[in-house]
Each structure stands twice: as structure tokens, then as C-alpha cells.
Amino acid sequence: MQQSASSRPLVGVVLVVCSCLSLPFGAAVAAQLFPVLGPWGVTSLRVAIAAVLLLVIVRPRPVRWNRTQWIAAALFGLSLAGMNGFFYAAIDLIPLGPAVAIEFLGPLVLAAVLTRRLGDAAWVALALLGIVLLGIDGLVGSEPLDPLGLLxxxxxxxxxxxxxxxxxRVGTLIPGSGGLAVGLxxxxxxxxPVGVPAAVTVAGDMQLLLLAAITAVLSSVIPYSFELAALRRLPQRVFGVLLSLEPAFATLAGWLILGQNATPLRMLAIALVIVASVGTTLGVHSGRRRADADARRDGADPDGGPAPDVGPDSDETGPFTAPIPLPG
Structure with missing residues (x-):
């Protein structure tokens, strides 16, 4: 049964929420391995295990890809390596909740650049206020942020x-999850280079290997698969703001697993980013409904007939209609 067009954004929102819930708990498990393997060693093992799992499950056929698809997958892999490695290096020095909040500046700036509506800009601004408050809490609270961790x-x-x-871009150019598997x-x-010593260490310790595998599933396989699917259903600007839920889940994971405290200012900041995420979610769903109403008024079937020419870089949701260039 074909999924209705009006339900696609809502499915994308659910996928992002599940990703945001899975990632920080995986990071909290990974932090327990840092004393033995170091952050870069954990990163290498996590990515390698996730890559093996997805290559076995997905069985991609990259030999059939063209040059454009290969370049997209390679750059995707570079972003995965850098994002994961420097994130783990950071949470080895600063608390998980503030780290995720500050890292969110990346997708937040991207969302601001791609935003074309005043309402969307307001939600981005509200999320940014929450991020600023989290940064202030990290600087003046009981746990000041380490400068190297901040970098x-x-x-x-x-x-x-x-x-x-x-x-x-990978979701546009490469069908299924083959691009994700090859990117990992x-x-x-x-x-x-940083993974060989870690692999030698865990080779004779099943408990460490199990923790590394759990980290790979929670922090790579589940969230990246969900996010790849979500980006086929949501505009990038909406996706970026919805990720602001992640600091809330990161603070919860840090409190439950690592015993990290949550101050009142931190909780206020988290509340602001949650409100921004909810506002964005309601906005994109109502936008989809308006597009469907317009399609019906024009005599088109929104579930099976001609659809508006929309995509993640447009003002509505829908399939990708054009390649998305790498910024910068």
C-alpha cells in the first residue's frame, strides 16, 4: 500500500525523534569505554562495526555506481569520520548534554541559512536561545567547559x-541504504590509523567488544538509517531544527547513565529547544496539508496523481528534485 503524501512528514518527524533518542544513549555507553580505548579508538571501533553490519545487511553494489555517486558516498564518509571522532574527543572533556547542545550549532546554522519563512526563522531563533543558555550554563555552572573540548x-x-x-545528497543519488553502508x-x-590499537585491545575481551557493538548499533546503525529515511521526507531546514531535541535526550542519558547533573538553567534551555522542535513539526505538517488542499482544488490526487514540485530545499516537503551542493 502506498504511503499517503500527507503522512510522509509525520513519519519523518518520528524517525528524527527515534534517532535523537538512540544517539545520546549510545554516546553514554561509549563514554564508559574511553578510559580503556580512548575516544578516537571507540570512534573507530563503533564505525567499523556499524559498517560491517550494514554491508552484510544491505549488500550494496557500488561497482554499478557512477563517479558522482562515489564522490557523494566518499564525502559522506568523511563527514561521518570527522563528526564522530571530534564529538567523542569532546565528550571525553566536557559533559554530554552541553556538548550535544553546542554541536547543534552546526545544523542550527544550516537551518537558518535554508529558512525562507518568518515562522521557521522564529523557531530557529528560539532553538538558538536555548543553545546559548546551555552554553552559559556550561561556562558559569559547576562544570566549566574545557577549552580544548569546546574546540x-x-x-x-x-x-x-x-x-x-x-x-x-546520498539519499538523492543512491537508492536504499547502500550509500550509508559505503559511507560508513x-x-x-x-x-x-587510530583504530588498530583499539581493535587489538578488545580482541581478547568479550565485554569490551559487546559494549563497542552496542555503541555501534545505538550511535550509528539505528540513528543514521533513520536520519537517511527522514531526509527523504523532510526539508533540511526542518530536519535541522528537529535535531534540537537531541540535547534534551543527551542530558537525560548523561544523568541516567553517567550521573551528570542537570541544573535549572540547563532544563530551561532544553525546554526552549523542545518547544522549537514542536513548533517546527506542527508547521511542516500544516504546510503539507495546505499543499494537499491546493492539489485537490486544482484537480490533482495528492496520494497518487501529480504532486507539487517540492523538496528538502523548497518551502514544502517531498522527494528531492535536484542535487544539493556541498556548502562552502
Whole structure:
């Protein structure tokens, strides 16, 4: 049964929420491996395990790809390696909740650049206020942010914005999850220099290997698969703002698993980003409904007939209609 056009954005929202819920809990598990393997060693193992799992499950056929598809998958892999490596290096030095909040500057700036509506800009501004409050809490609270950790998380933020762009492009050019599987394989190859010592360490310890596998599933396989599917249903600007839910889940994961405290200011900031995410969700769903109403008024069937020419870089949701260039 074909999925109705009006339900597609709502499915995309659910996929993003599930991704936001899975990622920080995977990061909290990964943090427990840092004393033994180091953040870059954990990153390498996590990406390698995820790549092997997806290559076995998806069985992509990259030999049939053209040059454009290969370049997109390679750049996607580069963004995955940089985003994950610098993020883990950062949370080895600063708390998980503020780290995720500051890293969100990447998709937030991207959302602001792609926003064309005043209402969307207001939600972006509200999310930005929440991020600023989280940064203030990290600077003046009981756990000041380490300068090196701050630098690492800002680099990770830039790679996160690149990841969103390249994930959208891979989703456009390569059907299914083949692009994700190959992208993770590229990232694993790039991380080999820091991954060999970690692999030797876990080879004789099943408990460490199990924790690394759990991290790979929670932090790579589940969220990246969901986000790739979500970006086929949502505009990138909406996707970027919805990711502002992640600091809330990261703070929860840090509190439950790592025993990290959540101050009142931090909770207020998290509430602001949640409100921004809810507002964006309601806006995109009502926009889709208006598009369907216009299609019916014009005599088109929104579920099976001609549809408006829309896409993630347009003002509505829908399939990709044109390649999306890498920023910069």
C-alpha cells in the first residue's frame, strides 16, 4: 500500500525523534569505554562495526555506481569520520548534554541559512536561545567547559552540518541504504590509523567488544538509517531544527547513565529547544496539508496523481528534485 503524501512528514518527524533518542544513549555507553580505548579508538571501533553490519545487511553494489555517486558516498564518509571522532574527543572533556547542545550549532546554522519563512526563522531563533543558555550554563555552572573540548565540539558541529548536506545528497543519488553502508566503510578506512590499537585491545575481551557493538548499533546503525529515511521526507531546514531535541535526550542519558547533573538553567534551555522542535513539526505538517488542499482544488490526487514540485530545499516537503551542493 502506498504511503499517503500527507503522512510522509509525520513519519519523518518520528524517525528524527527515534534517532535523537538512540544517539545520546549510545554516546553514554561509549563514554564508559574511553578510559580503556580512548575516544578516537571507540570512534573507530563503533564505525567499523556499524559498517560491517550494514554491508552484510544491505549488500550494496557500488561497482554499478557512477563517479558522482562515489564522490557523494566518499564525502559522506568523511563527514561521518570527522563528526564522530571530534564529538567523542569532546565528550571525553566536557559533559554530554552541553556538548550535544553546542554541536547543534552546526545544523542550527544550516537551518537558518535554508529558512525562507518568518515562522521557521522564529523557531530557529528560539532553538538558538536555548543553545546559548546551555552554553552559559556550561561556562558559569559547576562544570566549566574545557577549552580544548569546546574546540573539538565546534569542529564536530561543522562536520555535522556537512553530514546533513551529504546525507541528503546520498539519499538523492543512491537508492536504499547502500550509500550509508559505503559511507560508513569509507569512514572506517579513514579511522584505521587510530583504530588498530583499539581493535587489538578488545580482541581478547568479550565485554569490551559487546559494549563497542552496542555503541555501534545505538550511535550509528539505528540513528543514521533513520536520519537517511527522514531526509527523504523532510526539508533540511526542518530536519535541522528537529535535531534540537537531541540535547534534551543527551542530558537525560548523561544523568541516567553517567550521573551528570542537570541544573535549572540547563532544563530551561532544553525546554526552549523542545518547544522549537514542536513548533517546527506542527508547521511542516500544516504546510503539507495546505499543499494537499491546493492539489485537490486544482484537480490533482495528492496520494497518487501529480504532486507539487517540492523538496528538502523548497518551502514544502517531498522527494528531492535536484542535487544539493556541498556548502562552502
Amino acid at each position: 573539538f565540539i565546534l569542529i564536530a558541529a561543522a562536520f555535522w552540518a556537512m553530514y546533513i548536506r551529504m546525507s541528503a 566503510a569509507v569512514a572506517a578506512v579513514l579511522l584505521i
